[in-house]
Amino acid sequence: xxxxxxxxxxxxxxxxxxxxxxxxxxxxxxxxxxxxxxxxxxxxxxxxxxxxxxxxxxxxxxxxxxxxxxxxxxxxxxxxxxxxxxxxxxxxxxxxxxxxxxxxxxxxxxxxxxxxxxxxxxxxxxxxxxxxxxxxxxxxxxxxxxxxxxxxxxxxxxxxxxxxxxxxxxxxxxxxxxxxxxxxxxxxxxxxxxxxxxxxxxxxxxxxxxxxxxxxxxxxxxxxxxxxxxxxxxxxxxxxxxxxxxxxxxxxxxxxxxxxxxxxxxxxxxxxxxxxxxxxxxxxxxxxxxxxxxxxxxxxxxxxxxxxxxxxxxxxxxxxxxxxxxxxxxxxxxxxxxxx
Numbered sequence: 001x002x003x004x005x006x007x008x009x010x011x012x013x014x015x016x017x018x019x020x021x022x023x024x025x026x027x028x029x030x031x032x033x034x035x036x037x038x039x040x041x042x043x044x045x046x047x048x049x050x051x052x053x054x055x056x057x058x059x060x061x062x063x064x065x066x067x068x069x070x071x072x073x074x075x076x077x078x079x080x081x082x083x084x085x086x087x088x089x090x091x092x093x094x095x096x097x098x099x100x101x102x103x104x105x106x107x108x109x110x111x112x113x114x115x116x117x118x119x120x121x122x123x124x125x126x127x128x129x130x131x132x133x134x135x136x137x138x139x140x141x142x143x144x145x146x147x148x149x150x151x152x153x154x155x156x157x158x159x160x161x162x163x164x165x166x167x168x169x170x171x172x173x174x175x176x177x178x179x180x181x182x183x184x185x186x187x188x189x190x191x192x193x194x195x196x197x198x199x200x201x202x203x204x205x206x207x208x209x210x211x212x213x214x215x216x217x218x219x220x221x222x223x224x225x226x227x228x229x230x231x232x233x234x235x236x237x238x239x240x241x242x243x244x245x246x247x248x249x250x251x252x253x254x255x256x257x258x259x260x261x262x263x264x265x266x267x268x269x270x271x272x273x274x275x276x277x278x279x280x281x282x283x284x285x286x287x288x289x290x291x292x293x294x295x296x297x298x299x300x301x302x303x304x305x306x307x308x309x310x311x312x313x314x315x316x317x318x319x320x321x322x323x324x325x326x327x328x329x330x331x332x333x334x335x336x337x338x339x340x
Contacts, residue, residue, distance in 0.1 A: 005253060017241065024234075036063065037084040039125065041097040041110075041133040042071070046078050049099050049108045055082050057112050062086040065110060080133065082110060091119040092129055099135045105216065 046068065055063040067081035082097065095114040102109040119125070318325055 009253075020237075020241075037088060037127040038066075039082040039084060039097075039127070040130040041080045041082060042130060043078045043080060043099070043133040043135060044076075045135050046080060047099055047108065047135050049080065049110070053108050053110060054102075055084065055097075055110045055112065060086075062088070062112075080110070088125055089119055090114045090125050091117060091123050092125045092131070093123065095125060095131045097131055097133045099133070101136075105219075 049065065049068065051065050051068060053065040054061045055065065063082055063084035063086065065080055066083035067079075069079055071077040071079050080097075090112075091114065093115075095112065098111045098113060099108055100111050101107065114125075125131070
């Protein structure tokens with residue numbers, strides 16, 4: 001059975017709209033054809049976190065932020081919905097979603113921290129669960145990676161303190177302890193000097209840091225303005241789609257069919273005229289008809305040429321001696337006189 005043209009146009013329009021919707025959601029970082037897990041996180045402050053921000057576990061992206069909205073209990077807290085596309089098998093208790101800066105340009109990401117171990121049954125994090133959220137500043141994000149080293153340093157200081165205490169209680173260790181304490185004092189003095197230099201360096205660079213942060217604020221404002229333009233473009237696209245859906249496609253196609261029919265009739269007429277012209281040319285080339293005789297008979301051409309020359313002589317004589325020919329038309333008809 002032949003599919004009608006209207007059905008073809010309708011199917012093409014449906015497929016185009018589906019591709020448009022899928023492409024828009026895909027650009028936002030979400031694939032509508034892929035299963036995902038929805039996890040809710042409650043925050044006091046999200047520090048500029050926006051949708052499409054990545055969700056990371058140990059440097060591996062497992063999803064994106066799909067929604068950000070105010071909690072409806074008028075508490076001022078903010079709910080963030082994490083769209084997890086990777087399978088998870090972690091315990092629900094102890095999971096923390098930390099908002100960190102992904103770069104100095106101000107990008108944000110969500111880091112999932114959870115206790116190691118295998119979950120069982122209801123203890124596993126599942127779709128619809130709500131977990132705890134924390135927000136780290138830029139410096140907090142930078143220093144969070146130093147926490148393990150700071151813990152090691154603290155344990156090292158505790159070991160040194162314990163060793164010094166054991167030396168102090170040992171007999172005959174006063175001289176060694178005194179020398180060790182003087183060395184430690186010199187080290188602390190050097191550390192104090194280094195700390196002053198570092199403070200001066202930070203103080204000198206604070207103005208530059210403020211300038212950089214000001215530039216980042218300007219970039220953020222520009223991006224916000226661009227976001228409004230993008231929204232306006234999408235609104236215009238929606239209006240264009242609605243206008244296209246309201247167009248009388250059937251009437252337009254009917255008019256096009258009538259125009260094509262008239263064009264076909266015109267082409268048939270032109271084809272007939274071309275065939276007749278071709279037949280005339282064939283007859284002329286073969287010497288048939290008046291035109292063929294004119295083209296093929298050389299003697300006829302010469303006779304016509306001679307006749308035209310004689311006619312030209314006659315007309316010239318009529319122009320020079322008009323009286324000679326007027327007498328021919330008169331009733332008296334005098335005798336013809338030749339050229340004198």
